[in-house]
Amino acid sequence: MRVLAAIKEVTDPAIPIHLFSEGPTLHREAVPGVINPFDEIALEEAIRLKEQGIAQEVMVVGAGPETWEGTLRTALAMGADRALLMRMDPGAQPLEVARGLAFCAREYACDLILMGRQGVDCDHGVTAPMTAGMLGWPQATFVSRIEFDQDRVTVMRSVEGGQERLQLSLPAVISVDLGLNTPRYASLPNIMKARAKPVEVLSQPRSQGVSWKIAAFLPPPARPAGRQVASVEELVEQLDRAGVLP
Amino acid sequence: MKVLVIASDRLGAPSAATARAVTAGMQLGTVDLLAAGHASKDKGAAGRLLAGVEKVIHVTHADEFPPSTENLASLIARLAPGYRWILAVHDGFGADLIPRVGGLLATSPVTQVSAITDPVTLIRPVHAGQAMVRVVLERFPALLTIRPTAFPPAPMSSSPAPVMELECVQAVPSGRHEGFVSISSQRPDLSQAAIIVVGGQGLESSGSFAAVETLADRLGAAVGATRGAVDAGLASSDLQIGQTGRIVAPDLYIGLGVSGAIQHLAGIKDAKVIVAINHDPDAPLHAVADFSLVADLFDAAAHMGQILSKGIDIINLKHGTVR
Numbered sequence: 052m053r054v055l056a057a058i059k060e061v062t063d064p065a066i067p068i069h070l071f072s073e074g075p076t077l078h079r080e081a082v083p084g085v086i087n088p089f090d091e092i093a094l095e096e097a098i099r100l101k102e103q104g105i106a107q108e109v110m111v112v113g114a115g116p117e118t119w120e121g122t123l124r125t126a127l128a129m130g131a132d133r134a135l136l137m138r139m140d141p142g143a144q145p146l147e148v149a150r151g152l153a154f155c156a157r158e159y160a161c162d163l164i165l166m167g168r169q170g171v172d173c174d175h176g177v178t179a180p181m182t183a184g185m186l187g188w189p190q191a192t193f194v195s196r197i198e199f200d201q202d203r204v205t206v207m208r209s210v211e212g213g214q215e216r217l218q219l220s221l222p223a224v225i226s227v228d229l230g231l232n233t234p235r236y237a238s239l240p241n242i243m244k245a246r247a248k249p250v251e252v253l254s255q256p257r258s259q260g261v262s263w264k265i266a267a268f269l270p271p272p273a274r275p276a277g278r279q280v281a282s283v284e285e286l287v288e289q290l291d292r293a294g295v296l297p
Numbered sequence: 298m299k300v301l302v303i304a305s306d307r308l309g310a311p312s313a314a315t316a317r318a319v320t321a322g323m324q325l326g327t328v329d330l331l332a333a334g335h336a337s338k339d340k341g342a343a344g345r346l347l348a349g350v351e352k353v354i355h356v357t358h359a360d361e362f363p364p365s366t367e368n369l370a371s372l373i374a375r376l377a378p379g380y381r382w383i384l385a386v387h388d389g390f391g392a393d394l395i396p397r398v399g400g401l402l403a404t405s406p407v408t409q410v411s412a413i414t415d416p417v418t419l420i421r422p423v424h425a426g427q428a429m430v431r432v433v434l435e436r437f438p439a440l441l442t443i444r445p446t447a448f449p450p451a452p453m454s455s456s457p458a459p460v461m462e463l464e465c466v467q468a469v470p471s472g473r474h475e476g477f478v479s480i481s482s483q484r485p486d487l488s489q490a491a492i493i494v495v496g497g498q499g500l501e502s503s504g505s506f507a508a509v510e511t512l513a514d515r516l517g518a519a520v521g522a523t524r525g526a527v528d529a530g531l532a533s534s535d536l537q538i539g540q541t542g543r544i545v546a547p548d549l550y551i552g553l554g555v556s557g558a559i560q561h562l563a564g565i566k567d568a569k570v571i572v573a574i575n576h577d578p579d580a581p582l583h584a585v586a587d588f589s590l591v592a593d594l595f596d597a598a599a600h601m602g603q604i605l606s607k608g609i610d611i612i613n614l615k616h617g618t619v620r
């Protein structure tokens with residue numbers, strides 16, 4: 052089995068955003084790029100499948116600018132066998148990305164695509180089902196457990212009120228949630244080795260135009276300033292006055 | 298112009314969030330409601346009574362229950378030419394289904410819509426709500442998911458909308474539904490609760506969530522958690538609130554030992570009143586809270602429970618508040 056793990060580079064989510072000005076582009080301070088946290092989980096799962104002998108090869112693909120090469124090398128250092136960079140604008144819409152991923156899955160005869168449930172920058176959360184729809188493959192999203200039995204895979208999906216158990220046949224697309232695993236760190240020797248591995252560059256399939264345009268980035272709605280209370284008594288009194296206690 | 302709203306009901310009972318999606322739909326055009334899951338057992342009857350619904354499309358399925366996302370998406374893609382917008386709630390059902398329809402129709406959906414400025418202009422959060430974007434639709438039918446907390450539920454009407462039946466056939470390779478492990482709780486559901494008590498990693502020193510649960514039960518509240526608490530093994534992951542958990546909008550949110558990380562705040566900004574109880578005065582939750590108390594959470598929660606059980610009138614008397 053060949054597994055394709057989709058890797059998006061995002062700005063480090065641990066560093067808060069400060070919008071400099073409103074407008075059609077996001078004006079903010081420079082923040083280092085990291086692997087989207089969910090994609091780290093997807094890649095970790097792919098590597099474990101290989102370690103368990105269920106997968107034979109782990110490929111990673113990023114659809115972005117050439118500056119993503121470093122991020123893809125980090126994926127190689129974690130344990131991916133092969134890295135592809137599909138050249139694309141950093142602002143490419145999910146439709147373009149999904150077409151790129153579907154193209155790679157077909158071109159390289161992949162049996163399983165593992166992706167994140169959402170990119171933590173744009174928070175779309177659409178690329179996995181879009182890719183599955185384009186390929187006509189079964190899908191499972193928000194997956195927090197994966198079990199293999201021959202060419203059948205059983206997953207648990209975290210949804211409102213509980214967990215859905217789904218059985219999929221391959222090929223399939225799975226998007227992963229937190230809690231599936233804890234991604235490993237790349238070791239120093241592996242980081243050194245990854246430097247020597249190639250990152251293959253592909254060009255983007257022809258664009259199909261945009262579905263929507265971003266007119267402006269805006270600051271989030273402000274909440275009215277709060278107040279500090281000195282005691283539990285004062286807190287309860289204030290809540291009672293606000294009419295929010297039962 | 299016509300809007301197709303997908304009822305959020307594949308697995309559980311018809312979700313209350315469906316009524317909120319209908320409100321969003323009515324801000325765009327005239328609404329047809331597609332009922333495919335549990336609600337379809339009653340022929341979409343619950344949806345027929347939502348004011349503003351012109352027609353219910355009741356999806357029947359001979360060989361498969363509940364219908365798979367894959368087959369449902371194909372069916373919706375076939376209905377798509379009759380609509381200018383197709384909309385669902387951003388939950389485990391809608392966020393699974395709508396983008397798959399997007400793959401079939403070659404359109405990128407706009408997800409987590411939090412406001413509709415006009416029928417082609419929408420607002421949605423990015424970067425865990427640290428910025429908003431104004432999005433202008435360019436391709437139709439447009440596919441949307443909404444944040445239910447941002448829209449009020451549509452009222453009930455006395456005249457039921459007509460029903461059209463449509464069969465969903467098994468046409469594409471699909472995941473097979475093998476069961477649903479529901480998390481049964483005596484407490485109210487996070488999406489419905491008027492009061493939510495949330496525990497963070499600050500509870501770790503006690504090794505349990507008891508302080509949160511006791512206060513929640515005193516208040517008739519739901520229990521929520523931060524990822525810190527989930528990772529520490531104090532709470533199950535379905536209680537997680539935030540960018541990658543549930544989005545909540547209670548009248549009252551009380552955070553105990555919660556630092557207020559961006560990713561957590563992303564899920565609570567629609568709460569009417571936010572209370573922070575944290576012994577660190579620099580915890581970011583204090584800065585967004587309507588009422589902040591710098592105190593030990595265990596002392597404060599226990600004390601609050603005591604006051605509530607005695608009746609609040611005692612403090613009102615003491616402080617001379619006129620009611």
Ligand SMILES: Cc1cc2nc3c(=O)[nH]c(=O)nc-3n(C[C@H](O)[C@H](O)[C@H](O)COP(=O)(O)OP(=O)(O)OC[C@H]3O[C@@H](n4cnc5c(N)ncnc54)[C@H](O)[C@@H]3O)c2cc1C
Nearest residue numbers: 497498499523524525539540541542554556561576577594
């Ligand atoms: C991609 C991504 C997605 C994420 N999604 C989410 C999400 O959906 N939801 C979420 O919550 N987090 C999420 N996180 C994690 C988030 O960044 C924070 O790590 C997390 O919210 C911290 O949880 P916490 O506030 O419980 O823990 P901490 O940050 O450790 O805070 C604990 C607080 O408790 C206080 N405290 C300790 N003891 C006491 C005491 N006795 N009395 C009073 N106060 C006390 C401390 O002062 C401290 O402020 C995500 C992170 C990433 C990278």
Ligand SMILES: Nc1ncnc2c1ncn2[C@@H]1O[C@H](COP(=O)(O)O)[C@@H](O)[C@H]1O
Nearest residue numbers: 057058114166167169170175176177178
């Ligand atoms: N540009 C990209 N390159 C590679 N994978 C991507 C890209 N954008 C999104 N993905 C994948 O799709 C998932 C969901 O992203 P999104 O739909 O943008 O929230 C991510 O977690 C990645 O696995």
